[in-house]
Structures are given as structure tokens and as C-alpha cells.
Amino acid sequence: MTSIGQNTVAHLEQVEAPGFMLTKAAARALAALRISTGFVFMWAFADKTFGLGYSTPSAKAWINGGSPTKGFLSSINVGPLEGTFHSLAGTTFANWAFMLGLLGIGIALIAGVGLRIAAGAAVLMMVMMWLAEYPLAQHTSIGEPSGSTNPITDYHFIYAVGAVVLALTYAGHTWGLGRWWTKLPIVQKYRWLV
Numbered sequence: 001m002t003s004i005g006q007n008t009v010a011h012l013e014q015v016e017a018p019g020f021m022l023t024k025a026a027a028r029a030l031a032a033l034r035i036s037t038g039f040v041f042m043w044a045f046a047d048k049t050f051g052l053g054y055s056t057p058s059a060k061a062w063i064n065g066g067s068p069t070k071g072f073l074s075s076i077n078v079g080p081l082e083g084t085f086h087s088l089a090g091t092t093f094a095n096w097a098f099m100l101g102l103l104g105i106g107i108a109l110i111a112g113v114g115l116r117i118a119a120g121a122a123v124l125m126m127v128m129m130w131l132a133e134y135p136l137a138q139h140t141s142i143g144e145p146s147g148s149t150n151p152i153t154d155y156h157f158i159y160a161v162g163a164v165v166l167a168l169t170y171a172g173h174t175w176g177l178g179r180w181w182t183k184l185p186i187v188q189k190y191r192w193l194v
Contacts, residue, residue: 034110034166034172037109037163038110043106049063076132078140115172127160182194
């Protein structure tokens with residue numbers, strides 16, 4: 001058996017060792033979480049690009065001249081950055097940054113590659129969306145109830161933490177291309193690409 005084969009066997013034995021945190025079942029659960037979370041981002045990208053009729057009707061699809069950010073950002077009525085988000089609504093920069101973020105994060109998570117970059121991008125995107133929805137506010141800028149259900153944590157926080165956990169646990173190695181990715185010379189040289 002080659003030393004690489006021996007290392008793989010030793011690693012697999014260690015994974016199943018009592019007291020070791022990442023069992024095969026845990027690795028599979030993390031892989032399922034990674035793929036599912038990636039699909040959330042990819043679905044949002046596809047729906048906004050092609051107007052699949054869920055949150056985006058066909059007439060407002062990006063490929064039909066619609067803006068993926070205008071409706072959401074222009075309707076924000078809470079938080080200290082309300083005016084900033086209104087000024088970004090529908091701009092070329094906001095549209096492209098949002099859509100490339102959705103696409104890149106989705107592809108990286110589904111494929112299991114570049115999870116550190118994907119996690120950083122997901123955290124940034126979720127922070128921006130949290131600031132836009134600003135769940136700390138009980139009332140909108142015109143005094144109506146904001147509809148916030150939890151000022152402490154919400155789905156933005158869960159997606160952000162989930163992406164970080166997936167990157168830190170090498171979740172791309174199970175049911176993904178993570179092992180292949182980490183062997184690429186450029187990834188070996190620049191470990192932040194893992």
C-alpha cells in the first residue's frame with residue numbers, strides 16, 4: 001500500500017475512533033448541509049435571472065431587463081442604512097455584486113471547492129441583508145410594526161455561521177470536489193483558496 005493509501009486508511013480509522021468529533025455520519029450530514037445551502041443560493045440566482053415565477057415573475061427577470069435588487073432595496077423602511085440601500089437599489093454595481101455573489105457562493109458550496117472564500121462572501125452578503133432588513137427594529141421609519149420576529153438571531157445569522165462551519169470542517173471533501181481541489185498546486189501555494 002502506498003503512503004498516500006496508508007494515510008487515507010489512517011485518516012478513515014481516526015474518523016471512526018471514539019471521541020473523534022467528525023464521524024462518517026457527521027461528514028455526510030455536513031455534505032448534505034453544504035449542498036442544500038448551496039442550492040438555496042443557486043435557486044435565488046436562477047429565479048432572479050430567469051424569472052421562474054416563485055419570488056420573481058418572468059417579466060421582472062434579470063434577462064428580461066428586470067433588476068434583482070431594485071424591488072427589495074427600494075422597499076427597505078428600517079434601520080440606519082435605509083437611505084444608503086435606497087441609493088443602491090437597481091444600480092449596475094448592486095445588481096452584479098448580488099448576482100455574482102449568489103452564483104459564486106452557490107457553485108462553491110455545491111461543488112465543495114473554495115469554501116473559505118465562499119464562507120467569507122456568504123458572511124458579507126448575509127451581513128448586508130441583515131442590515132437591510134434590520135431585525136433589531138420593532139417599527140419602520142414611518143412608525144408601523146416592522147414584522148421582525150427575533151432581534152437576536154435570524155436566518156441571515158444561520159446561513160453565515162453555517163457557511164463558516166462548512167469551510168472549517170472541510171465539508172467539501174465528502175460528496176464534493178474538495179479533496180481534488182486541495183491538491184491543486186495553486187491551492188497548495190495559497191491555502192486561503194481551500
